[in-house]
Amino acid sequence: MNRRGLQAVLVIGLAVLIALPVFAGKYDLDLAAKIMIMAIFAMSLDLLVGIAGMVSLGHAAFFGVGAYALYLLSPEYGAANLIVSLPVAVAAAAVAALIIGLLVLRVSGVYFIMVTLAFGEMFYYYATGARWLGGSDGAYIYQRPQIALVDLGKGHAFYFLVLIALAASYMFLHILAHSPFGHALRGIRGNEHRMRSLGFATARYKLIAFVIAGALAGLAGYFDAAQFGVVNPELFGWRLSGAVLMMVILGGMGRVHGAILGAAVLVLLENFLGDLTTHWLLPMGLFIIAAVLLLPRGLADPAAIWRTIRERRVG
Amino acid sequence: MAEPILRATGLAKMFGGLAAVRDVSLALWPNQVHAVIGPNGAGKTTLINLLSGDLAPSAGTVIFEGEDIAGQALDRIARRGIARAYQRTNIFAEFSAFENCRLAAQARRQQAIRLFRPARAYRAINEAAERALALAGLEACAAMRADALSHGEQRQLELAMALATQPTLLLLDEPLAGMGPEEAVRIASLIARLAESHAILLVEHDMDAVFNVAATVTVMVDGTVLASGSPAAIRANVAVQAAYLGEAAA
Numbered sequence: 055m056n057r058r059g060l061q062a063v064l065v066i067g068l069a070v071l072i073a074l075p076v077f078a079g080k081y082d083l084d085l086a087a088k089i090m091i092m093a094i095f096a097m098s099l100d101l102l103v104g105i106a107g108m109v110s111l112g113h114a115a116f117f118g119v120g121a122y123a124l125y126l127l128s129p130e131y132g133a134a135n136l137i138v139s140l141p142v143a144v145a146a147a148a149v150a151a152l153i154i155g156l157l158v159l160r161v162s163g164v165y166f167i168m169v170t171l172a173f174g175e176m177f178y179y180y181a182t183g184a185r186w187l188g189g190s191d192g193a194y195i196y197q198r199p200q201i202a203l204v205d206l207g208k209g210h211a212f213y214f215l216v217l218i219a220l221a222a223s224y225m226f227l228h229i230l231a232h233s234p235f236g237h238a239l240r241g242i243r244g245n246e247h248r249m250r251s252l253g254f255a256t257a258r259y260k261l262i263a264f265v266i267a268g269a270l271a272g273l274a275g276y277f278d279a280a281q282f283g284v285v286n287p288e289l290f291g292w293r294l295s296g297a298v299l300m301m302v303i304l305g306g307m308g309r310v311h312g313a314i315l316g317a318a319v320l321v322l323l324e325n326f327l328g329d330l331t332t333h334w335l336l337p338m339g340l341f342i343i344a345a346v347l348l349l350p351r352g353l354a355d356p357a358a359i360w361r362t363i364r365e366r367r368v369g
Numbered sequence: 370m371a372e373p374i375l376r377a378t379g380l381a382k383m384f385g386g387l388a389a390v391r392d393v394s395l396a397l398w399p400n401q402v403h404a405v406i407g408p409n410g411a412g413k414t415t416l417i418n419l420l421s422g423d424l425a426p427s428a429g430t431v432i433f434e435g436e437d438i439a440g441q442a443l444d445r446i447a448r449r450g451i452a453r454a455y456q457r458t459n460i461f462a463e464f465s466a467f468e469n470c471r472l473a474a475q476a477r478r479q480q481a482i483r484l485f486r487p488a489r490a491y492r493a494i495n496e497a498a499e500r501a502l503a504l505a506g507l508e509a510c511a512a513m514r515a516d517a518l519s520h521g522e523q524r525q526l527e528l529a530m531a532l533a534t535q536p537t538l539l540l541l542d543e544p545l546a547g548m549g550p551e552e553a554v555r556i557a558s559l560i561a562r563l564a565e566s567h568a569i570l571l572v573e574h575d576m577d578a579v580f581n582v583a584a585t586v587t588v589m590v591d592g593t594v595l596a597s598g599s600p601a602a603i604r605a606n607v608a609v610q611a612a613y614l615g616e617a618a619a
Binding site for chain 1: 423442447448487530
């Protein structure tokens, strides 16, 4: 797909999402909001995996920090202040990413995967034992955040706020990916040693990317907690980290819009197959295997499916 | 010109019990080519690695512009103005030739980099990249993906990237290796031209090229310096003839 085509698809997609509340019911809008939240999460991970080449299996840690931040900022039977709690949740995730980043960025490759996984699990186990976080059962958030006239619990306010956040996150990452900073990250993915020999302080670039990705994951976690009104340690866990990594791979690494597609397909599939059968993980697994075989560059490049089939036939 | 731009003294690199480089001293002067020749395994590339920061020396000092940089981080040394072209081509395959150079040019201006402007909007960086491409003779291939370039062009790009960082000292590890005769002549004359404004350390197998452009030639054998002097003196040196130039000089 060329640039023009992609822009057209994105504009149409945005228009559909804006118009959706007119003709969709509550169930479908909730589903769409869930997809958008996971899309923000997947895009944030794509900055690490697809652009900077850092495969993290602990990205849910920051999602969880954002979610728990909302829980901690919500009064027991009231609503949190939206203008305060949202930036604080994002900042908390950024600080967590800064601290963890300083530790995990000393290693790379497989070791990076292992260490990020370990940190995610550390958060998970800490949350299961921490009374002030609700322990292993988690905790409820009884009211969605609000400020003045904006009440995320009423009407379509929540849906539209998530849509704005999705669009803003996409623009942000798109611009970042095409800035000198983004080019340097791509260079680091290609050959970090060469980047250093050109004079790039690559550790700093990777840390900045890690913090930005963590902050965006925190934003997604905040919305997730606001949508479902519940937090539990699973939000930190490796299952979620693995699922979001799957979305990135399925969508096509290094292409920000791919992460949105990956999130949409995975959430819809889980929803659809879950209605169909309790053994939905089996067809889900088969689908992912087929997708990886047929679409080596992900859903972001659907034309590749024909190329792949043709090559297989010729080969 | 009383001070050399770089003075290495007593450099050594041990790999376990093996001394890849031992007791190497040399001085690099502004606007001169200093060639290092020697048989395979003589430690030439290791020497470059020690100067560039790819490896930390086990012993010795490297004074660059008045400061000891021995053992400093690779990227810090690069930002001081020492650029290296690798023997094995080391370019970013998915970027165009121009983007490779732009990335290199960006390395020296990291303070000025803001996150939210497209990379093509930085004029000084783009100009440095274009200049480097033109110097290396790659203007025609600017938009081509690096992995679509011929082997010789990739070698030129390797050199162009080093130039794009706007260094004062160039460390060139066999820049002519694998080039066709025409390209080799072109790059050899480029090196001679670059020597008008850079200090250059040149490791090279092509003897003719070396003796034509170098002001000083150092001969390395078994990790240490066998002889050092003007090209004429090296050509006449009996020990060098025996150890290295061999039948070619006889």
